[in-house]
Amino acid sequence: MRILVAGGAGYIGSHTCVALAERGHQAVIVDNHCNSAPTVLDRIARLTGGAPEAHRVDLRDAAALDRVFADGGFDAVIHFAALKSVGESCVRPLDYFENNLGGTVGLLQSMQRHGVDRLVFSSSATVYGEPEALPLDESARLSVTNPYGRTKLIAEQIIADACAADVRLCAISLRYFNPVGAHPSGLIGEAPSGVPNNLMPYICQVAVGQRARLQVFGGDWPTIDGTGVRDYIHVVDLARAHVHAIEALAGEGGSAPAAGHPLHGHTAINLGVGRGISVLELVRAFEAASGRSIPYDIVARRPGDVAEVYADPRLAEALLGWRAALDVDAMCRDAWRWQSMNPGGYAG
Ligand code: NAD
């Protein structure tokens, strides 16, 4: 299949382009590089044996996007393109609404104009807000605690409305839990700009000596050891799930799932391992994988955090035939390989 991958130069998108190529699919990247380096394209080329077709286009530029679709002959679209910092979204909410929602609407409109009727969308476990019960399955109450989360929830709703209005359009919103790790080659990985917001990239930067100590946000949560518990998922497993989703949407005969098929219309599916890991458990696993010590201080809780989040991942297995295969040791080993081979990210 020929797949338009919006945001394909980013962290999860780049791994997905590699996973698509491994299955014989052709990824065409559309990215404005607001949060990615064009050099990632060379790395993808080294992993796949050929440079991916790529277009520097903002999803909100309808004319430029239409040109890509007009030349494309796409079977499906995967939509990763978004701003993703929770903290930044609280400071610049309108930029988040404009980019994440404007981009999603623009993409859906271009798909409609060009008769492309299959979409896989990057959603997030953030749409569950503070869990009422664990594990979280897809029927859990939805709520948001910050503007970034609101963009994900509203984007899911926009996509569902578009599917309801057009019987041919089928979409899967994949609700990622906590993606971490990197490709085992060490050639592609997560390259945050500035101070990392997320735990694993922060640990990696402490391990290579770029940051002195980790701050552990809260040691008094009602969890196994007092630190926050999350469902970390290896980015290679996550990338593979996108290939399963695209192939599931292709169904038999290559047309989008018809009425009565479980994937007809809009479907939300969790992507997690189904197991919670605490901050200190992750620190210890990383120390074992890297041989480096990670000094830390336990400090105040971070505003907006919750104690514990982990997925019920069974729907992904039932509908997509996918389950996570890589454990926390692989996550740490591969994150460390990427960080030690590329201490400055794609810049070197
Ligand atoms: P990323 O920032 O590495 O990748 C996003 C890519 O989209 C970047 O290359 C960026 O340049 C591009 N982009 C952003 N806005 C664009 C626009 N208007 N037009 C064209 N390109 C644009 O992020 P990621 O970690 O790979 O996340 C991918 C998706 O998954 C995002 O939608 C994110 O919200 C979602 N998600 C990420 C996580 C996570 O922890 N990384 C968790 C849950 C959901």
Ligand code: WQD
């Ligand atoms: C994990 C745990 C922190 C940093 C975020 C977004 C979510 C999704 C994934 C996009 C928590 C603790 C962290 C640090 C720490 N993104 N921590 N010290 O908050 O679960 O999820 O990324 O959709 O929307 O909110 O991930 O990696 O920031 O935090 O102690 O320096 O690590 O308190 O318990 P989070 P995280």
